[in-house]
Amino acid sequence: MTHGRRTDVSPSQQGGGDWRDSAARYALLPLRIFLGVTFVYAGLDKLTDSAFMKDGGAGSVGDMMRAVRDSSALPALVDLALKNPPGFGYAIALGELAVGVGVLLGLLTRLAALGGALISLSLWLTVSWASDPYYYGNDLPYMFCWVPLVLAGAPLWSLDAMIGNRRRRGA
Numbered sequence: 001m002t003h004g005r006r007t008d009v010s011p012s013q014q015g016g017g018d019w020r021d022s023a024a025r026y027a028l029l030p031l032r033i034f035l036g037v038t039f040v041y042a043g044l045d046k047l048t049d050s051a052f053m054k055d056g057g058a059g060s061v062g063d064m065m066r067a068v069r070d071s072s073a074l075p076a077l078v079d080l081a082l083k084n085p086p087g088f089g090y091a092i093a094l095g096e097l098a099v100g101v102g103v104l105l106g107l108l109t110r111l112a113a114l115g116g117a118l119i120s121l122s123l124w125l126t127v128s129w130a131s132d133p134y135y136y137g138n139d140l141p142y143m144f145c146w147v148p149l150v151l152a153g154a155p156l157w158s159l160d161a162m163i164g165n166r167r168r169r170g171a
Contacts, residue, residue, distance in 0.1 A: 099112045
């Protein structure tokens, strides 16, 4: 059986390609939007929660870290956070905010996505490590969701693409 699509020429040579080519170009956009909005929300949620940024008390980052210390994969990382829980809370919140804004704007997207993957990895190894079965914890899937953006960046609708196009035109 033959198909109406030639495979020996590129989509640009075929006159723009079909809906599959267009879908492939935009495939990472929903992931960028979801992860960007989620991380901006998570960062703002932490920054505006007065209980979270405390050393102790209900809902505090300090109590959360103490609660997961013995069940985490890296207790030394939790111990490091426990040296200054509010500082750690602000670092995570500001990191999430920077990652989210960077990915939404498409600015330094690969670097922002790497930051998102590292935040998710550190949270998986500390906070959600004890989830049983492992897929009940959300940090591991988030970490893997960042990988396509680390590899591909934001080739469309991004400041990275706009800057790249200006550089090519100026060269």
